[in-house]
Amino acid sequence: xxxxxxxxxxxxxxxxxxxxxxxxxxxxxxxxxxxxxxxxGEIVAFSGFCTHSFGRLEGGEIEEGEITxxxxxxxxxxxxxxxxxxxxxxxxxxxxxxxxxVLVRPDR
Ligand code: FES
Numbered sequence: 001x002x003x004x005x006x007x008x009x010x011x012x013x014x015x016x017x018x019x020x021x022x023x024x025x026x027x028x029x030x031x032x033x034x035x036x037x038x039x040x041g042e043i044v045a046f047s048g049f050c051t052h053s054f055g056r057l058e059g060g061e062i063e064e065g066e067i068t069x070x071x072x073x074x075x076x077x078x079x080x081x082x083x084x085x086x087x088x089x090x091x092x093x094x095x096x097x098x099x100x101x102v103l104v105r106p107d108r
Contacts, residue, residue: 009103
């Protein structure tokens with residue numbers, strides 16, 4: 001448990017691991033997490049599972065702010081999690097920055 005009332009947040013990675021463009025994948029608890037930066041450069045976190053049929057997005061092609069799921073080609077905006085196809089948007093997770101660590105709360 002982290003101090004300061006952050007008990008639901010879990011350490012995900014260093015701020016340095018989240019690129020200015022592109023994404024960084026990690027696991028927080030049992031949740032696959034995709035971290036990226038929004039248009040303001042703030043770190044944001046989304047489920048790393050595709051909303052089509054829950055394949056892992058890791059390894060998907062990334063181009064111009066979009067990731068294409070490697071399984072059946074669903075596309076998502078890496079900055080907002082918004083779906084670019086018929087699938088639902090990626091679930092977004094709360095993020096806190098403490099020093100150089102990125103904390104994520106994978107379940108609301
Ligand atoms: S699991 Fe991602 S497109 Fe099917």
